[in-house]
């Protein structure tokens with residue numbers, strides 16, 4: 001019994017420890033998503049869209065990249081309706097039913113036509129088309145010193161939360177071990 005519990009807890013920690021929250025800045029330095037593309041997403045990861053400036057939406061489209069038309073085939077294709085509330089943050093969670101490639105754009109005015117769109121790729125789809133998983137943010141307004149954390153940095157930033165969870169988990173584990181051993 002205790003062993004089963006131990007195994008279950010270890011499995012759930014292992015799964016949790018490898019998920020990543022990828023930040024995407026909305027409207028940072030212009031009508032852009034930064035970074036524009038994220039590749040190698042896994043089930044359990046999330047993309048955290050955070051409003052920095054301006055009126056923008058996050059709306060799903062169909063292929064190809066840069067299509068500025070809301071998808072009619074995807075249910076709930078409006079991830080976030082247009083808002084200009086700075087600090088709004090919306091999670092797009094990668095689940096087992098997320099398609100291998102997700103195209104999205106801002107449907108406000110001509111923002112998308114001006115380049116405000118992005119692509120999210122699951123790991124399973126990343127090899128075939130886009131060989132370089134460049135997360136270099138496009139910064140049409142001449143760059144900025146306050147670029148957001150890269151996904152890699154975010155991963156390490158999340159380690160605080162992960163070790164917090166591990167500590168809580170270890171406590172629970174000891175508790176249950178005490179009960180069942």
Ligand SMILES: *[C@@H]1O[C@H](CO)[C@@H](O)[C@H](O)[C@H]1NC(C)=O
Pocket residue numbers: 036037065119130134136137138
């Ligand atoms: C994002 O991906 C699209 C194709 O999927 C590509 O055309 C575009 O150049 C990429 N942007 C960046 C900044 O790599």
Ligand SMILES: *[C@@H]1O[C@H](CO)[C@@H](O)[C@H](O)[C@H]1NC(C)=O
Pocket residue numbers: 021023048050089091
């Ligand atoms: C999403 O980003 C916002 C703004 O940085 C932050 O406050 C929030 O904690 C993030 N959410 C997650 C799940 O990381």
Ligand SMILES: *[C@@H]1O[C@H](CO)[C@@H](O)[C@H](O)[C@H]1NC(C)=O
Pocket residue numbers: 046091092093
């Ligand atoms: C995404 O996952 C978080 C927990 O990680 C949950 O609180 C949130 O409701 C989910 N968002 C959606 C749109 O499913």
Ligand SMILES: *[C@@H]1O[C@H](CO)[C@@H](O)[C@H](O)[C@H]1NC(C)=O
Pocket residue numbers: 123124125127
């Ligand atoms: C993608 O490439 C990596 C490394 O070359 C490989 O391990 C992985 O199996 C590939 N995935 C697919 C879906 O081909």
